Amino acid sequence: MKKTIVLLPGDGIGPEVTRAAATILRESAHEFNHRFEFQELPIGGAAIDSTGKPLPNETLDACRKADAVFLGAVGGPKWDALPLGKRPESGLLDLRKGLGLFVNLRPVKLLEPLRGISPLKPERLGDLDLEIVRELAGGMYFGERGNITEKGVERAWDTESYTTPEIERIAAFAYTRAESRSRRLCSVDKANVLSSSQLWRRTVTAMSAVYPSVKLEHMYVDNAAMQLTLRPSQFDVLLSSNMFGDILSDAAAALAGSIGLIPSASFGSCAPLFEPIHGSAPSLAGTDSANPIGSILSATLMLREAFGLALEADWAEQSLQRVLASGFRTPDITEPGARAVGGSVFTEILREEMQRTFEHAERYGWGV
Ligand code: IPM
Ligand code: MG
Numbered sequence: 001m002k003k004t005i006v007l008l009p010g011d012g013i014g015p016e017v018t019r020a021a022a023t024i025l026r027e028s029a030h031e032f033n034h035r036f037e038f039q040e041l042p043i044g045g046a047a048i049d050s051t052g053k054p055l056p057n058e059t060l061d062a063c064r065k066a067d068a069v070f071l072g073a074v075g076g077p078k079w080d081a082l083p084l085g086k087r088p089e090s091g092l093l094d095l096r097k098g099l100g101l102f103v104n105l106r107p108v109k110l111l112e113p114l115r116g117i118s119p120l121k122p123e124r125l126g127d128l129d130l131e132i133v134r135e136l137a138g139g140m141y142f143g144e145r146g147n148i149t150e151k152g153v154e155r156a157w158d159t160e161s162y163t164t165p166e167i168e169r170i171a172a173f174a175y176t177r178a179e180s181r182s183r184r185l186c187s188v189d190k191a192n193v194l195s196s197s198q199l200w201r202r203t204v205t206a207m208s209a210v211y212p213s214v215k216l217e218h219m220y221v222d223n224a225a226m227q228l229t230l231r232p233s234q235f236d237v238l239l240s241s242n243m244f245g246d247i248l249s250d251a252a253a254a255l256a257g258s259i260g261l262i263p264s265a266s267f268g269s270c271a272p273l274f275e276p277i278h279g280s281a282p283s284l285a286g287t288d289s290a291n292p293i294g295s296i297l298s299a300t301l302m303l304r305e306a307f308g309l310a311l312e313a314d315w316a317e318q319s320l321q322r323v324l325a326s327g328f329r330t331p332d333i334t335e336p337g338a339r340a341v342g343g344s345v346f347t348e349i350l351r352e353e354m355q356r357t358f359e360h361a362e363r364y365g366w367g368v
Helices: 014-032 044-051 057-065 088-098 112-117 164-179 195-210 221-230 242-256 293-306 310-325 343-364
Strands: 002-010 035-040 068-073 101-109 129-135 145-150 153-158 184-189 215-220 237-240 265-268
Touching: 002 014, 002 044, 002 057, 014 035, 014 068, 014 293, 014 310, 014 343, 044 088, 057 088, 068 088, 068 293, 088 101, 101 164, 101 242, 101 293, 112 310, 129 164, 129 242, 164 184, 164 195, 164 237, 184 195, 184 221, 184 242, 195 215, 215 221, 221 237, 221 242, 237 242, 265 293, 293 310, 310 343
Parallel strands: 002 035, 002 068, 129 237, 184 215, 184 237
Antiparallel strands: 101 129, 101 265, 145 153
């Protein structure tokens, strides 16, 4: 299989974690005889510094033509004083918009060897395995906003707005996802207060007739935040607006033990985008202490969801499980007795493990 992948390392720890993802993609391509061609382009603060814009036209054009895009992270204190719309984050938002990405899938799954680092007691944590389906192209992120000063008083506003078709297309994805899993869909809103949430709830409810095997439940977002912490096993697929999904996914990530562990995939009208959900963590940049796992799992999501390469993705993920089971940990998730290593060494150990087991599989004829 031949694929073109655009890499957008971005800022802070973005370049380090992007290198980790690229290493795993290259190793998969090498083992399974695929040809992945990589093209690296600037975004975010790095792009502001080199081109004056957080999303240069060449970057967006290359992404539009690619088979898949990988992004590290954007943002940092160096660009914090810039106005909204010129900050590194707007490069990411414009990219999501420019690629027509309206689905953001965030799988939150316990890595069994890391059970001990979850803040939840094991009996509450259960077999943490849920997916957040976050609407990505609308809501408060893209609503009308403004800032005025009247009679010496400054006022600023952002608006949350959704149309029925915008809700239907993301709900259809969430229903389909639920159909392929445990067939439980929890739609999160604030319909006791927000008009946009009332439309959200009505629309999602009306669609349930099309997906009779899926058990639909609605939950207010404040309760959902609490229920996630109290009993995450009640959830299978969670559907939410852009803003609520951003918040709930960080909360859910903490249950797995670290935000550094969680991947994401975004889908829309052209190339899908894969990115870890963590930020640019400027204070960690260059110290090799960033956790590459969210990025590595974003790479395996790319293999599975963008290219249909399930065996390749399983291969890398099972190797990751074994590396963790052998006790290797990056500094952010280290435990007593663990073998603490930097992110680049961790990635190299994983690559060697993938290679080693692949050679065994070839020699003894199992698995491939
Ligand atoms: C995320 C991030 C982004 C978001 C930021 C960096 C714009 O927090 O992907 O969750 O809010 O969507
Ligand atoms: Mg976020």
